[in-house]
Amino acid sequence: MEDRAIVDLYWERNESAIQETSEKYGRYLMKIAWNILADREDSEESVNDTYLHAWNAMPPHRPQVLSTFLGRITRHLSIDIYRKRNSAKRGGSEYTLSLDELSECVPGDGGPEEAFEAKELAGHINAFLRDLAAEARILFIRRYYYFDPLADAAASLGMTEGKAKTLLFRTRKKLKEYLEKEGYIL
C-alpha cells in the first residue's frame, strides 16, 4: 500500500493503519531496534510502541516520508529502552559500539553541564554532513543514526570494511574539529 494511503488510514482512525504499517515497515523498524537493543523481546516492544506513537501522532501530523518518520520514533524509543536497562549487563549491540566510536568526537565527557539544545547541535551536524562527500555522509548516517553493523554499511556502499573504518575515523575527526570551531567545548 502507498504511504499516502497508510497515512490516510491513520487520519481516518482506521485501525488497519497499524496492520498496513507493520506489513510494509515492520521488518525495517525491527532492524533499527535490533541494532540498538540486540534483544528480540525489547526490539518487538520498541516496534509495537512505535505503532502506538504513530497512532497518537497522526493526526495532526502528516509525515512527508513515512519510513523516516517511523524510523525516527523507533530509534528514539529503542535508545530510551537501552538507557533504562543495565547496559553493562546486556551490552554488545551496535549502539554500544557506535557510542564508543563517537567518544573520539567528545573527549570532554563529564565536563561542565552546558545547557545546549540537541536541535541546535543537530543543525550544525546537518551543515557538516552536507559538506561531506555522499559516500562519507551515507556511511556516517548508517553507522551513527541507524547503528548498522560496519560490515553491512560497507558492503552496501561497495567498499571494504577496512576502508569504511578509515573513512569513519576521518569523518569523526573532521566533525570534532568542526564542532570545536562552532564553539562547542569538547
Place this chain on the structure above:
Amino acid sequence: MKREDLIDALEYIDDDLIQEADQTRNAEKSTGDPEKITPLRRKASIRRWGAIAAGLAVFMIGAFALSGVFRTQKAGTETMQSAETVQTVETGEAQADEYAVAEKTDMYYAEEQVEVNAAAEQADVNTAAEQVKVNAGTEQADEYVPVESESVAASAVGAAMIRVISDAGEIRFALNNTPAAESLASQLPLTVETELYSDNEIVFHPEEPLPVENGIEGGGIAGYIGYYAPWNNVVLYYGDFEKYPGLYILGEAVSGAENIKDIRGSITIERE
C-alpha cells in the same frame, strides 16, 4: 558534552539526509529480520547441498561402473579354472577388489568432496555476484524505465512539452491533453520548492489547484508526472507507483528521467 548528546542530536538530522542513507538500506527492508536467514543465503545453501548431492550421485555411478569392469576382467581370466575354484577365488578376489575400490572410493570421495565444496563455494560467490547484478539491474530499472511510445500518460495529440530545470539536471516531459495538464502548462513558468515524499516521489505545489474533471486516474512507472488532488501536489516519480484515488496522470518524461531522484530544493518549470 557527552557522547550521548551526539546520539540525541542525530535524532534531529534532516529527513533528506536520512532518506539518502535509507536508499542504500532499501534492500534490507524486506529481509530485515536479523535472526532469519536471508533469501540470498538460503538460495546459496540450497545450491551448496544440491552440488554435494549431485557430486555424490556422480561418484556412486562411477564407483558402480568401476566395480563392473573389475568383475568382467576377473571373469575372463578365470574361465580355465574349475567352477568351484573359480567361485572361491572369484569371491576372494572380488572381495579384495571391492576393498580396493572402496579404498579408492574413499580417496576419490575425499578429493571429490573437496572439489564439490570448492564448487559449492564458487557457486555461492557466483550466486552472490549474480544477485548483486540482479539487484543492480532492479535498482536501475527502478531509477529509470524507458518511456513507451504509446503510453497512457502522453497519448494526447498536440500535448505540451515542458522542461524542469534543477541542480540534478534537466528533465523534459510530454504532457497529456487532460484539463489538469493543460492547467499546469498555463501556469508556467514556475519556480517552486520541491519536497521528497515516500521513496519514489518528488512533489511540489502548483500556484493554483489543477482541475481534475476528465482526468486520467492511474498508476505508472518512473518518469511519470502526476497530480495528487487532495494535497494539491504535482508529483514527479522516480519509482513505480500504484493507482490511488485522487491521483491523476499528467504526462511522462521524454528525456532526463534518471535525474528525478536527485532533485532537491528549488526547480524551475518552463514550457517549451
